Amino acid sequence: MGHILIQDVCKSYKNRRLERRGPHDLYQPNEMMHVLDHISLEFLEGEMVCLLGPSGCGKSTLLRIIAGFDTPASGEVTIDGEKVRGPSPHHIFVFQHSGLLPWMTVWQNVELGVRNVGDVRARGEIIQENIDMVDLTGFEQHYPYQLSGGMQRRAELARALAANPDVLIMDEPFNGLDFLSHMKIREEIVNMHELLRKTTLVVTHDIDDALLMGDRVVVMSGRPAQVTLNRQLDFPHPRDPKKNTVLGDARDELFLMLGVSYAI
């Protein structure tokens, strides 16, 4: 479960209003802005895919299309041979900013993921299991505003996992986290993926994240986005680009590709 096929997907937005982005570029009304330009990709079952690309190139847009929140202008996305027609608990989106509902406790939020489980006892067990998995035991009755940023992120992960989706879609899961939380949650996502083997799509700005986590790294160019690199990384976890020379070379290559010639 979780085989994703993206065929020739294009997406453009209409700039309805006159918008000033920089001092000199004034968007004309009704000018079309092409964001995704014939994207074709295939993600295998259970793969961890890391998407890289310059800011504003359309990574979130692509994820939203895969999740069914947005429709492509042309082309289509199929998951396990079935065309994506809208949001569904089979592919859960973890938002760039916290997507927890602020009026619900951690427990109630995670409960959203198991709404289709009929038996109350089984439901409670799944919820507890997932809360324990992300290390939030004891915080079940806390509201999101009582949690730190990293804890909120983990609670959302627990909610997504509780739904037992075929595909997990994460838009910048490390956004706004401190260095240590970043490392820890990255480790947790890797461990979770090793354990559950769900197809996981992760957008990140950090090349090292991509190299350490991904079974596949996809690099997109600036707008209109095309796939400039689609490469499988077949290395066992835990990885270290400093020790593994092949990984190190891949890292240099990625940095070059994204326009940075000298990276530390």
Place this chain on the structure above:
Amino acid sequence: MNRPLAHYCHLMISERMPKLMIWCYDNRRTVLPFITLAVMLLIWELTARYSGWSPHVFPSPSKVVYSMGELIANGALLRHSIASLFRVTVGFYLAVIFAIPLGIFLGRMEIFNLMLNPLIQFLRPISPLAWIPLAVLWFGIGDKPAVFLIFLSCFFPSCGGHGDSGSCHLIRFFFQVAANFKFNHWETITKIILPAIMPNVLTALRLTMGIGWLVVVAAEMLAVRSGLGYLILDSRNALRMDYVMVGMMMIGLLGIVLDELMRRLVHLHPSLQRPY
């Protein structure tokens, strides 16, 4: 250095200071308002005594308190207060029952919002007091015209505001969460929209209650024979300014109580807290 005032107050407090002052500092939230009250009463009393105005025109606070005792003793104050509270409550609830669903509905349905919003914006600035002649003509005498006026004054403030929040960015984002977990329409309303707007609604209701309480006095100067507004009007006709002032004081006191109750509502449950 930008230290809070309390810091310096603590520095000033030493063991040598009298116990009373320390007690006053610890209870400053109650003590300070009472100091203001005492000073005001003193000024009032002195003005009433030595300004040369007749006590019938400018009664002193001691006279007003004495008259208040009279009105409490014969039950009039309680009766009038209950009558006013009753009208405000009925008008307020009627308005809220209609206005909040309407606000949510308009927030969800752009077409109806575009159609009805101009009408609402047109009616909103018309003071409820301007409706007095029509209210009396339509509803005759008794509670009905008064309740109608309070209904009007409470309706607009409680249907606006969160009407727009139905389409605001944040809610749209919660709708995506709802869609992802396959909420049906009913669940979207009860689990997303209502909780999302609840803090705004409660704030709006607090404001609305204040307005209703303002309007009830005017409404009771119409064709009714009870309520604090009636007490004031009737006492003026009897040239009892001390009773007029009792009525005013009661309105102020009950207003504080109502506002405090509404304020507590906002902090009633942790799910009403928002991190942003």
